[in-house]
Amino acid sequence: MGCKSCDKPKPKHRKGLWSPEEDQRLRNYVLQHGHGCWSTVPIKAGLQRNGKSCRLRWINYLRPGLKHGVFTIQEEETILSLHRLLGNKWSQIAQHLPGRTDNEIKNFWNSYLKKKVMKVEALELAQINSQLLNSAPKTEEYSMQTINPNTQQVSSFQSFQQMEDSAVDADRSVPLPHAPDDKVALQSSLPRLLFAEWLSSDHINNRNFVNSGGTMAISSMMSDNSNPDYAFKHNLLRDDGQFGNEFRSGLSNGAATYNQKFPIQLEQEINHQIPAVGNGVFDFVSMSDICNDFNMTHDVIY
DNA sequence: AAATCTGACAACCGCTGTGCC
DNA sequence: AGGCACAGCGGTTGTCAGATT
Structure with a gap:
């Protein structure tokens, strides 16, 4: 039956x-x-x-209104930026490209863009390796003078445009200062690092990232959901102008370290180093400040 | 000229989220 | 609360045309 x-x-x-x-x-x-x-x-x-x-x-x-055919340079850059921001969220990426479907973007990524990115990353990695070999720091700590703002980032979260530029433009190296007075100059020259997972979809969908001078900063949404409107900006520079341990560990251990370690570490520091808030080590900033100050070509979203 | 390889694109498959009953 | 149907999404596979050997 x-x-x-x-x-x-x-x-x-x-x-x-x-x-x-x-x-x-x-x-x-x-x-x-x-x-x-x-x-x-x-x-x-x-x-x-x-x-x-x-x-x-x-x-x-x-469906009416669909574009077919070759992706423009602008579309390509948009996909690269959004993919850095969102990962394989093809439908969300497609929302920013009128007339393109998620399937089309996904195919374009898999058949073309992914390879292009991998190629540039391989180039970048080779460049980092050769620079590390050439600079040969005396101790485990990286000498301030030998850090190049283009290469101190781990390649997987470096701006695609920067990766391409850095391969041909070595003049962007900025001599890094010792004195605290030079901290402002250093901060304004360095890219910011912003993790996509700390942004809400509203920030992604509604914000234009515009340029203004920069500081080397890690910006983090607080894990405390009761305070969703504030993020934490961590300058990563001690008052003597040296990078803090967190930054060095990020440098030496790669992107995973940043991603996994920082939210926890920041929380600990928030709890135990409140006196540091506002003196340049930590600053409270609103999420909108981060978004308004963020520049898609100068700064880095990971 | 035929066979093989490769890349681009279209379509399918399976999973998840959501709304309704 | 739980089952069901449906929509949506992302990964994977299939197909085909052009390039290469």
């Missing part, structure tokens, strides 16, 4: 590429009636497809 649902004859759905006639039927139907419930569309439109397939075909190919 079988159950009723099992006895239902399963309709044979066509698979594979869509024919022009199928496209025409689907287009006509949706334009006239709207899609409503997609599972009923193929029946009403007289198609041998399942609803899911119809939905996908409409969204990715037939």
